[in-house]
Amino acid sequence: MEIKELASDRLEEKIREVQLDNGLKLFYMPKKGFSKKYAIFTTKYGSNDNRFVPLGKDEFEDVPEGIAHFLEHKLFEEPEGNIFNEFSKLGSYVNAFTNFNQTAYLFSCTENFYENLSLLIKFVQNPYFTDENVNKEKGIIEQEIKMYDDEPGWKVFFNCLKGMYKKHPVRIDIAGTVESINKITKETLYKCYNTFYHPSNMILFMIGDLDFEKSIDKIMNVMKESPSNNVKEIKRFYSKEPKEINEKYIEESLAVSVPLFNMGFKDLDIGTDGTELLKRNIETEILLEMLFGSSTEFYQYLYDSGLIDNSFGFQYVGHKDYGHSIIGGQSEDPNKVSEEILKYVEKLKLEGLKEELFIRMKNKLMGYHIMDFNSLENIANGFASYYFDNISLFDYIYILEKITLKDVENRLKAHLTKDNYTLSIIYPRKDI
DSSP states (O other): OOOEEEEETTTTEEEEEEEOTTSOEEEEEEOTTOSOEEEEEEESOOTTOOEEOOTTOSSOEEOOTTHHHHHHHHHTEETTEETHHHHHHTTOEEEEEEOSSOEEEEEEESSOHHHHHHHHHHHHTOOOOOHHHHHHHHHHHHHHHHHHHTOHHHHHHHHHHHHHOSSOGGGSOTTOOHHHHTTOOHHHHHHHHHHHSSGGGEEEEEEESOOHHHHHHHHHHHOOOOSOSOOOOOOBOOOOOOSSOSOSEEEEEESOSSOEEEEEEEOOOOSOOHHHHHHHHHHHHHHHHHHHOTTSHHHHHHHHTTSOOTTOEEEEEEOSSOEEEEEEEEOSOHHHHHHHHHHHHHHHHHHOOOHHHHHHHHHHHHHHHHHHTTOHHHHHHHHHHHHTTTOOTTHHHHHHHHOOHHHHHHHHHHHSOTTSEEEEEEEEOTTO
16 A cells, blocks of 8 residues: 655655545645544545436436435434434534535544544444434534525525525525425435445545554445445536626514624636645635734724724635635625625725735645644644645645736636625624
8 A cells, every 4th residue: 555745845745645545535644742533534526526427327417406415414313313422422522514615524532543443433433314313413503504595694694695696506595495404315315425425525634642553544444345445526516607797785684782793795707726825825715814804904094984893804715616705794784885896896906006015825725734733723724725726735835826816816816806895794784
């Protein structure tokens, strides 16, 4: 078995990699002297994957919205009971999450790492679905969906996505709807599981002061034999998203004391992965920091004007098939904030960005990135997220260094325009 090694001289870190015969890739970053240990077992399967060719089939099939999240819930149930209790006995913390692009299962511990690792592999590899336990789970997830329906921050975010996107599944709530989850059966769960939880579609990243060879042995001992080790790439279908946004303005009323807003700019420069995608992501991160960061003149102007408070923030999310920037927070006058943002963006397009600020924000991102390497969770989760976009975590620092002011100015002109944004607002309810 060949063990490869990826090293970063700048960060003085290295990652060891091995691929098992069943296609599963194992990664390990040594952290000598750390008492904490962490592992994340991830599949390239998220809430966006609702139309695909199932394993062993030739035609595309549709599955109910929210099934990836439903599947994540169900894997924690074993014939003997809930797996949380087993991790608790080993003194570890276990959790999972489903996002638009991946589902991940993770644990952290200071002792019993190899026992926890075996347990992680065992429960993710052993689905246990019955009509009874699937129907029981529907009630639990229905309550979760209704809870988020009343959560203002969640609603303002998803209303913003629905405003930006006409067809792409990123506009759909990760948990689905009460109607969609009620269509889920144990058969559809097994269909999704067998397709997306094949080891060749998964990676396992471990970090801490560990014995990599011993970890490999533990994993191989509990790994189930896969139905086929010669699996082709999964065919997924995403509707072609028009360039135009879906709705310019969406508002709703919920139990909030101050209006919430999300202003989302849909990214039209998509279709790439790897280092090109990483470069675009970093350019946008620098741009947003330069425009809306808490140390900028514009932030101070909005704050001093009483238009925003310290909840104001921003983020960019970019993948091969979709991307967007969202700026948001609380404001007594969200429409005025959006007008000021648009006016400010157009002004900067004419005047250009300041070199001094560009260098400062670039250095800031460099510092944040290096600080992230103090956190085992940030390293492991970041590695898994980047990996499925064909990006190496170690490339970040080298790409960041090469980005120029001109790159960011071009990004400003292409990404933040008057035609590709949506404003989502949650106003206080008047009846309470």
